[in-house]
Amino acid sequence: MARYSPHTAESRQQLLQEIGVESIGDLLKVIPQGLQEVEFDLPEGKSELEVRQLLQTLADRNRHLDSASAFLGAGCYRHFIPAAVWALVSRGEFLTSYTPYQPEAAQGTLQTIFEFQTGIARLTGLPVANASLYDGASATAEAVLMALRLQKKRSHLLIAGSLHPEYQELLDTYLKGLEVTAAQLPLETSGKLDLEVLKAQLTSECAAVVVQCPNFYGIIEDLGAIAPIIHEAGALLIVVVTDPTAYALLKTPGDGGADIVAGEAHCLGTPPSFGGPHLGILATKSEFIRQVPGRLVSITQDARGQQVYTLTLQTREQHIRREKATSNVCTNQSLMAAAASVYMALLGPDGLRQIATSSVQLAHQAQSEIAKLPGYKLLYNAPFFHEFVIQCPISAQEIINRGVAQGIYPGVPLSRWEKDRDRDLLICVTEMNTTSQIQQLVEFLASIA
Known part of the structure; x- marks a missing residue:
C-alpha cells in the first residue's frame, strides 16, 4: 500500500527557508553525533491491512464477557445495553x-x-x-x-x-x-x-x-x-x-x-x-x-x-x-x-425496573443453590440486591484460578482488600447471567466441595 504524507518536498523546502536552514539535518545538529548514528532494532513498517490483522490476532487472545460465565461485581457491573x-x-x-x-x-x-x-x-x-x-x-x-x-x-x-x-x-x-x-x-x-x-x-x-x-x-x-x-x-x-x-x-x-x-x-x-x-x-x-x-x-x-x-x-x-x-x-x-x-431515556422507569428485578431474582436463585452445597457457607443473612458473600471450603483465589481455566469467573476474592478473608468470595449476578450459567457455576463449585 502507498504511504501517505501530507507534506510535499516543495512544502518542506518552503518551511526550511522560512526558518533559515538548508535541510532537516541542520535541525538535528544539536543532537550528539553518537546518538544520531544509533541503530534501533525496529521491524519494517506494515501496511494498514497487516496492522489490522496483527491487532486482531492479539485481541483474539482476550476472553471477553460474552464468551464466559462471569459473576464479577465489586463496584463494576455489567447490565444490558441496547x-x-x-x-x-x-x-x-x-x-x-x-x-x-x-x-x-x-x-x-x-x-x-x-x-x-x-x-x-x-x-x-x-x-x-x-x-x-x-x-x-x-x-x-x-x-x-x-x-x-x-x-x-x-x-x-x-x-x-x-x-x-x-x-x-x-x-x-x-x-x-x-x-x-x-x-x-x-x-x-x-x-x-x-x-x-x-x-x-x-x-x-x-x-x-x-x-x-x-x-x-x-x-x-x-x-x-x-x-x-x-x-x-x-x-x-x-x-x-x-x-x-x-x-x-x-x-x-x-x-x-x-x-x-x-x-x-x-x-x-x-x-x-x-x-x-x-x-x-x-x-x-x-x-x-x-x-x-x-x-x-x-x-x-x-x-x-x-x-x-x-x-x-x-x-x-x-x-x-x-x-x-x-x-x-x-x-x-x-x-x-x-x-x-x-x-x-431508552429504558425508562419500567425498563430499569425489569433489569433490577431480573438481577434480584437470578442473584437469589444463585445464592440459594450455592448455600446448599456442602462446604460452602452464606456469610450474611440480611436482604441483598444482586451481590452476596460465600465462604468457600478452600481459598477463594484458588477457586477463581480453577474457574478461569474452564471459562467461569466465579466472583471476586475479598482477600484482595482484606487479607484475613482468604476463603470469602463476593459473587454478583445480573440480568446478563442466564439460568444455565448459574447452574454451571453451581456445578463447578460443587465439584470443588
Missing part, C-alpha cells in the same frame, strides 16, 4: 464533546447533560444533581468535602465498614493534611450497619456519616432507620451508590433521608471494558446547592424569550477566586454522561 445507546453516542456531536464553556455553541451538549442530571435526580430521589464527576470513589470524597464545608464547626467523620475499600482508600488520601478525624463503624453479623454502635459514636463533633447502600457486600441498609439517628445528632447522611439500577426497585436514598448521594453510574450504558471509564454522580438537597462541586447545567431564557441551557454555579477555581472555590473538578465525563442519558 444497541441504540452507542449508535447515538458514537455520533461526532457526542463523541467529541467537552465541557461546554460557550453555551451558544453547545446547546445539544448542555441539554444532554441536563437530561443526565434529571435522570440521576429521579433515581436518587434528590432535587439537585451535578454534571458528573470522574468516578464513584472521587465522587464520594467530594461529597465528604462538601459535608465538611456545610458543617464548618464539626471535624469528625463516621464511615461504615461496608464502604467499598477502594473508595475508603481514596477518601483517606483526600483527607490527608486536613484537620479531620474519621472512625470506622462495624457491622452486625447480618452484614448491616450496627445501629447501636452508631448511636454510641455519634457526637456533636460528627459532621457526616458515610453509608453505602447496597453496601460493598451487597446488603441493603435500612436508611429509614439510620437517617433519624444521624440527623438527631445534627450530622449529615451521605449515601454511596455503586449500582443505581437498585433504586428502580428500592426506596430512593432521598426518600430514606439521605442529605447527599454520591457514587458510580458507569453501569448505566457503559460496559465494564477492563474496569473503565467510569462516571461519578452526586445529588443533594436544594438548600445545599451552593456547595455542590463541579458544575450544574440549568434552563433559562435568552434575550428573545426562548428556552436555552447554560452552565451555572460553576465552583471550579478557574471560574472564581481560588481561595473561594469549592471544587477543583476540572472537567466532566461528558461522553459517559451522554451514554447514561440515552440509556435512561
